[in-house]
Amino acid sequence: MIAELGHFALILAFVTSLLVSVVPLVGVARGNAALMQLAVPATLVMTGGVLIAFAALVWAFVTSDFSVALVTSHSHSAKPLIYKISGTWGNHEGSLLLWIVILVSFAAILTFSGRAMPIVLKTRTLAIQGIVSAAFLAFSLFTSNPFARLSPAPLDGNGLNPVLQDPGLALHPPTLYIGYVGLSMAFSFAVAGLLDGRIDRAWAIYVRPWITAAWCALTIGIALGSWWAYYELGWGGWWFWDPVENASLMPWLATTALIHSVSVVAARGIFKSWTVLLAILAFSLSLVGTFIVRSGLLTSVHSFASDPARGVFILGILLFAIGIPLALFAWRGPQLTNDGDYQPVSREFGLLVNNFLLTAATIVVLIGTFYPLGLEMVSGARITVGPPYFDATFNPIMGVLVLAMAFGPVMAWRRGTLPGLRLVASSAIVAALAAVLAGLALVTGISLAGLAGIGMIAWLGGGILADMVHRMRRTHHVGFGARLGAIQLPVWGMWCAHLGMVVFLLGALGNGLFASEAVVRAKPGDVIDLAGNEITFAGIEARQGPNYVTSTAMLDLRRDGQLLARLEPENRLYTAERQTTTEAAIRPRLSGDDYAVLGDGDAQMGYTLRLYHKPLVSWIWAGAGLMALGGFLAAIGRARRPQRIAELDAPT
Amino acid sequence: MTEQSTNEARRTGPKLSFILPLIGFLILAGFAAAALFATLSGSRNPAQLPSVLISKPAPATPVPLLDNGLGTLDLADFAGEPLLVNFFASWCAPCRAEAPALALLAEGVTVIGIAYKDKPADTSAFLTQFGNPFSAIGVDRDGRLGFAWGVYGVPESYVIGSDGTVLLRHAGPIDRRVLDEVVMPAIKDAR
Numbered sequence: 001m002i003a004e005l006g007h008f009a010l011i012l013a014f015v016t017s018l019l020v021s022v023v024p025l026v027g028v029a030r031g032n033a034a035l036m037q038l039a040v041p042a043t044l045v046m047t048g049g050v051l052i053a054f055a056a057l058v059w060a061f062v063t064s065d066f067s068v069a070l071v072t073s074h075s076h077s078a079k080p081l082i083y084k085i086s087g088t089w090g091n092h093e094g095s096l097l098l099w100i101v102i103l104v105s106f107a108a109i110l111t112f113s114g115r116a117m118p119i120v121l122k123t124r125t126l127a128i129q130g131i132v133s134a135a136f137l138a139f140s141l142f143t144s145n146p147f148a149r150l151s152p153a154p155l156d157g158n159g160l161n162p163v164l165q166d167p168g169l170a171l172h173p174p175t176l177y178i179g180y181v182g183l184s185m186a187f188s189f190a191v192a193g194l195l196d197g198r199i200d201r202a203w204a205i206y207v208r209p210w211i212t213a214a215w216c217a218l219t220i221g222i223a224l225g226s227w228w229a230y231y232e233l234g235w236g237g238w239w240f241w242d243p244v245e246n247a248s249l250m251p252w253l254a255t256t257a258l259i260h261s262v263s264v265v266a267a268r269g270i271f272k273s274w275t276v277l278l279a280i281l282a283f284s285l286s287l288v289g290t291f292i293v294r295s296g297l298l299t300s301v302h303s304f305a306s307d308p309a310r311g312v313f314i315l316g317i318l319l320f321a322i323g324i325p326l327a328l329f330a331w332r333g334p335q336l337t338n339d340g341d342y343q344p345v346s347r348e349f350g351l352l353v354n355n356f357l358l359t360a361a362t363i364v365v366l367i368g369t370f371y372p373l374g375l376e377m378v379s380g381a382r383i384t385v386g387p388p389y390f391d392a393t394f395n396p397i398m399g400v401l402v403l404a405m406a407f408g409p410v411m412a413w414r415r416g417t418l419p420g421l422r423l424v425a426s427s428a429i430v431a432a433l434a435a436v437l438a439g440l441a442l443v444t445g446i447s448l449a450g451l452a453g454i455g456m457i458a459w460l461g462g463g464i465l466a467d468m469v470h471r472m473r474r475t476h477h478v479g480f481g482a483r484l485g486a487i488q489l490p491v492w493g494m495w496c497a498h499l500g501m502v503v504f505l506l507g508a509l510g511n512g513l514f515a516s517e518a519v520v521r522a523k524p525g526d527v528i529d530l531a532g533n534e535i536t537f538a539g540i541e542a543r544q545g546p547n548y549v550t551s552t553a554m555l556d557l558r559r560d561g562q563l564l565a566r567l568e569p570e571n572r573l574y575t576a577e578r579q580t581t582t583e584a585a586i587r588p589r590l591s592g593d594d595y596a597v598l599g600d601g602d603a604q605m606g607y608t609l610r611l612y613h614k615p616l617v618s619w620i621w622a623g624a625g626l627m628a629l630g631g632f633l634a635a636i637g638r639a640r641r642p643q644r645i646a647e648l649d650a651p652t
Numbered sequence: 653m654t655e656q657s658t659n660e661a662r663r664t665g666p667k668l669s670f671i672l673p674l675i676g677f678l679i680l681a682g683f684a685a686a687a688l689f690a691t692l693s694g695s696r697n698p699a700q701l702p703s704v705l706i707s708k709p710a711p712a713t714p715v716p717l718l719d720n721g722l723g724t725l726d727l728a729d730f731a732g733e734p735l736l737v738n739f740f741a742s743w744c745a746p747c748r749a750e751a752p753a754l755a756l757l758a759e760g761v762t763v764i765g766i767a768y769k770d771k772p773a774d775t776s777a778f779l780t781q782f783g784n785p786f787s788a789i790g791v792d793r794d795g796r797l798g799f800a801w802g803v804y805g806v807p808e809s810y811v812i813g814s815d816g817t818v819l820l821r822h823a824g825p826i827d828r829r830v831l832d833e834v835v836m837p838a839i840k841d842a843r
Contacts, residue, residue, distance in 0.1 A: 242745060277673060284677075311688045319681055326674040333670040370680070372805065385805055386743035388769040388795070519776050599780050608780050 003068050006056025007147040010097075013049030013104070014137040016042055020107075020130030024123045036119060039126040040111045046133060047108040054088075054101045057146050061088045067153035070094065070146050076157040076576045078547045079165070086170035092310075093146035095173060099290065100136050102174075102181040106210075107133065110185065117206055124192035125185075132184055135317050143313050156576075165547075165574070168228030176221030176248060180286035182214025183251060186258065187283035190276045191325050194332045199272040201339075204265035207279070209635055211262055215255045216631035222248050223624035231584055236517070236595050236612045238620055241390050246369040247289030250362050254282040257358035259631075260351045267413060268348060269339030274355070276336065277329055284322040285362070291318070342414050350408040357401040364393045402456050405501065406463025409494060410470060420470035424463050431462025446513070453509045461502045468495060489637025497630025504623025510592070510616030517613075523606040531613035533594070534558045535567075540607065548572040550583075553598040553607065557587065569598040569609075593617050709816050710737070711800040718765075718772055718789035725790035727764070727816060734819075734842035735812040736763045736835065738786070738826075739798060741770040742778035744806045746825040751782040753831045758785035761839055765789040768798050768806050811838045 020042045027035025060068045061084050064077045074091045075084060089098040107129040114122045140146070189207040193199040225248065230238045239245060258278045264271045291314045342348035368389050406428045410420040435458030439446050475486040516531045524539040538554040552570040556563060567585035574581070587594040592615035599608030710727055717723040727735065736757060740747040754763055765786035767775040772791055779789075792798055801810070804823055811820040820838040822830065 240743065240745075273670070281673070315681070315685055315688055318684075322677055323674070323681070326677050330667070330671040330674050334667045370683075386741060386769075517773055517777075519773065519780060610777055610780070 002056050002059050003065065003147045003149065006053040006060075007145070009049045009052035009056065010137065010141060010147070013046045013053065014134065014141055016046040016049060017104075017130050017134035017137050020046055021127060021134050024127045024130075028120055028123055028127075033119075036123040039123045039130070043104070043107045043111050043126050043130065046130070047104040050097075050101055050104045050137075053147075054097055057094060057097060058085060058088050060147075061085065061094075064157065065153075066155070066157055067149055067151065068146075069148045069150040072150055072154055072157045074157070076547070078156075078576060080546050082167070082170060083165045089173050090169055093140070093144045095177075096136070096140050096144055097146055098174065099177050099181060100133065100140060102177050103129070103133050103136065103184055106181060106185050114206065118202075121189075121192055121196060121203065121206070124195050125188045128188035128191045129184060132188070132321060135321065139313055139317060143310050158576075166228065166232055168224060168232060172221060172224040172228055175217055175224055177290075179214050179216075179218030179221050179255075180248075180251065180290055182210060182217055183255060183279075183283040183286050185210035186214065186279040187325070190279035191328065193276060194325070194328045197332055197335050199265065199276060199336050201266055201269050204262050204275070208262055208266060209638065211255065211258055211279075212631050212635040215252070215259055216628040216635075218248070218252045218255060219624055219628040219631070222252055223621045223628075226624075227621050230617075231586055232581075236515075236584070236597070236610070236614065238511070238617065241368070241387055243369050246365050247285075250365050250369075251282050251286040251289055253358050253362040253365065254278060254285055257355045257362075258282050260354050260358075264348055264351050268342070270342065270348065271352075271355075272336040272338065273329075273333045276333065278355075280322070280325045280329065284318075285366075287318055287321060340414070345411070346415060347408070347411040347413045350404070350411045353404050354401070354408060357397055357404065361394055361397045361401070364397060365390075368393070399452070399456060402460050402501070402505070405498060406460050409464070409498070410467045419474075420467060423470050424466040427462040427466035428459040429462075432456070432459040434458065443513075450509070450513045453505070453513070457502055457505045457509065460498070460505075464495060464498050464502065489640065490634040493630040493632070493634030493637060495630070496633055497627045500623045500626030500628075500630060502623070503619050503626055507616045507619030507621075507623055510619065511614050514592075514615040515612060515617075518609075518611045520609050520611070521601065521606040522609050523603075526606075528609070528611060530611050532559065533564070533613070535596075535611055537607075537609065538566075540603075543570070545572065547576060548574045551598070553596070553609065555585070555596055555609070555611075557594055565594070567594065567596040569596045571598055588618050590618065591615065706818055706821070708818060710810070710812050710818050711797070713797045713800045715766070715790040715792050715797050718767060718775060718791050725764070725766075725788055727812065730762055730764070730787075731816055732814055733762060734814055734839045736761055736839070737766060737810045737812060738763060739766045739768045739792075739801075739803050739806050739808045741768045741806045742774040743770065747778075747807045748782055749827065750807055750825045751785070753826045753828055754785040755783055756828075757826070757831060757835065758787070762787045766792050766797060768792050768803065769795045809835070811835060811842065813842045 020039060023042070024036050024039035027033070027038065057070075059065075060071050061075055062081065064071065064075060064084070066072045070091065070093050074094070075087050079087070087094075089095040107126055110122070110126060110129070114125075186207055189203065189210070193203050222245075225245070226238045229240065229245075230236070258275065261271050261275045261278055265275050368385050371385060407421070407424060410424045412419060432455040436451050436455045439451050439454045443450075471487060471491065472480075472483040475483050477483050477486045518528055518530050520526075520528055522528065522537045524537055526537045528535045528537070534557075536556040536558065538556055540551055540553050543550045543552050550570040550572050552568050555567040555569070557565045557567055565587045567587060569585040570583045572581050572583060573579075582597055585596045592613060595612040595614055597610040599610060601607030712727065714724045714726065717725050727737070738750070738754065740750070757763055763785050765788070767789060769792065770778075775789070775791070779786075790797065795803075807823075807825050809822045809826055810818055811822075813819050819842055820834070822834055824830075826835060
């Protein structure tokens with residue numbers, strides 16, 4: 001009954017979404033205010049329908065209603081409640097519904113928040129959001145109905161893939177989806193602006209919070225995914241250049257470029273057509289990211305079951321959602337004229353460099369992800385390009401970006417002067433030299449790449465600190481506290497995000513350069529030396545979990561005879577699913593993680609143990625967290641001190 | 653001044669730059685559509701690649717052995733029987749899918765692994781987790797051996813005859829179907 005209610009609510013939402021897609025646009029074309037205003041209530045009804053449908057699906061999972069086919073194939077009655085709930089989106093149909101929930105919720109938020117917006121822009125934006133919603137509701141209803149019944153209902157379900165039974169799954173997809181789908185708002189604004197034939201500073205100020213929010217969510221979502229892969233897959237790695245990971249990195253890179261280019265539109269009224277194009281491309285990449293792995297086109301270690309028949313529908317949606325806006329861009333884009341000019345040495349130019357490098361990085365990842373597909377079409381071979389490709393292409397671009405990042409913030413708008421250049425340049429150079437010398441002195445046998453990395457990170461850190469000093473000197477306030485207070489919140493946000501990059505790079509480099517590992521076959525009582533620690537294999541025991549049994553190794557980690565911790569890596573056998581997972585044992589510390597994985601083996605032969613010491617590895621995710629925090633600070637700062645949009649129309 | 657003039661040029665000049673994104677997208681979409689419909693019709697499958705090496709002796713670029721890094725891998729040591737040489741890497745997702753088929757093959761045929769552009773420690777960890785079907789493993793750290801063989805990417809496999817000539821090249825993972833329909837017939841012919 002509940003499932004039918006959910007199905008009905010979903011159909012209702014689909015019908016309403018068709019209304020949102022068409023009627024308000026007719027209203028705009030005819031100048032009919034009543035038809036335009038229909039966008040708001042219709043959006044709310046659509047959102048209500050989707051939320052009811054999602055609640056019904058969650059209910060079916062929580063109550064283990066095995067007459068619903070999806071619950072049978074992806075759940076089991078003996079599963080902890082949290083994984084029954086998160087299991088709702090641990091499959092194609094449910095995750096698609098979650099995706100739609102976020103899509104329509106953003107439209108609903110716009111109906112409340114965009115009160116000051118011009119009615120035509122708001123109506124068009126809601127209508128475009130409605131069109132996207134209609135396409136995905138149709139996808140859900142016609143190819144991936146989550147409420148399909150199963151008759152007769154089986155006694156119990158098939159269970160959820162054990163790898164997905166993890167708190168990481170409860171958090172990672174929703175956060176990532178908020179990021180992916182948040183970009184739909186930037187997309188809808190961009191298309192609405194193209195329809196208007198007018199993009200101005202006000203447009204940039206309205207769209208900016210959506211871009212920042214989407215970027216923060218993407219950053220956290222990717223970091224959560226990376227962290228989950230780190231502790232769950234038992235590989236000790238944090239990034240694998242897998243197609244699914246690349247699919248989330250591409251929109252992130254494009255959105256990072258977009259955040260910077262929209263700031264130029266907001267401040268100076270230039271870079272308009274480029275910003276619109278980026279907004280369309282960022283959402284296109286997130287569509288590709290969410291759906292290409294489900295179409296059977298790319299092979300990946302952690303994709304959902306793929307289905308080529310669904311792929312046709314997905315390709316249709318992509319053609320429609322990317323092709324039409326790009327055609328509109330080709331037609332209307334040339335009409336977007338710039339409101340001003342800029343000098344070669346100015347912040348505008350710096351941000352142009354930023355956008356150029358980030359776009360190049362996006363393209364490099366795009367090629368690395370899709371080149372195997374193209375090659376397969378030409379020659380029939382199915383292969384992967386892995387880290388060697390990305391090390392040779394992506395890393396150098398990022399290196400140049402890091403070098404340039406030190407100087408961007410200190411550049412002034414428009415003008416060709418560089419008031420803080422001398423301070424920033426000398427600090428960056430001194431910091432880089434000091435770091436390289438320290439690296440040479442302290443680390444024996446350091447590689448050239450390692451030295452370059454250390455130097456670059458110090459360069460960026462020195463540049464950011466110098467920029468902070470420079471800006472505080474420039475204020476007319478007296479006293480350190482007053483000077484700190486005079487800095488606006490968005491500037492703090494920028495520093496925080498840029499310092500997050502420094503922290504992230506330190507983590508990546510520390511782990512890349514100084515990680516040590518040992519793969520051994522050990523028997524209880526054996527002692528293994530690793531990175532100055534002694535690890536004693538105390539023994540193996542079997543344990544009982546809520547829906548699994550384990551074989552757990554007990555490892556005592558000692559330094560200078562002092563017991564630091566007991567690491568208990570285990571292999572779990574999930575009884576319902578008859579699948580095993582490897583659970584790494586991790587002792588996380590700011591200075592580095594101790595990481596242990598239990599392999600196969602028996603009492604006679606001994607057990608395989610993989611032991612790692614990974615210096616600074618947690619800084620990778622801490623850095624991502626700082627970046628996201630910076631985004632939030634900037635968004636809060638702008639919300640508290642909204643630029644008066646009426647003033648923008650005045651000639652500058 | 654110069655910026656002003658480029659702005660003018662942009663306003664009056666051709667609009668090609670605005671059409672390029674659409675063209676680029678349509679080309680990509682064409683590829684994706686072709687791939688998708690080929691998959692649907694069942695004609696898209698990993699297949700053998702032509703290789704200039706076919707019927708020629710396998711290149712004898714020496715690489716160190718994984719075990720201790722002291723010895724050198726020399727295919728001549730295995731002369732007199734057909735071999736399968738498999739290029740793989742721990743960072744390669746499809747290589748994980750090959751493990752069952754390679755293990756099956758290794759029951760009757762000598763299988764040599766080449767760890768392509770991979771850290772030895774990562775290779776060892778990979779073999780611990782997914783199994784080791786190889787009679788010997790060469791370490792091709794910088795991809796020099798792969799270059800000599802003309803490897804496109806991993807996984808890629810070669811069937812070598814008893815006399816050391818290359819008989820077959822297969823790009824992509826070896827699954828049961830490829831094993832039965834492509835690799836085993838080639839090895840049978842070699843015997």
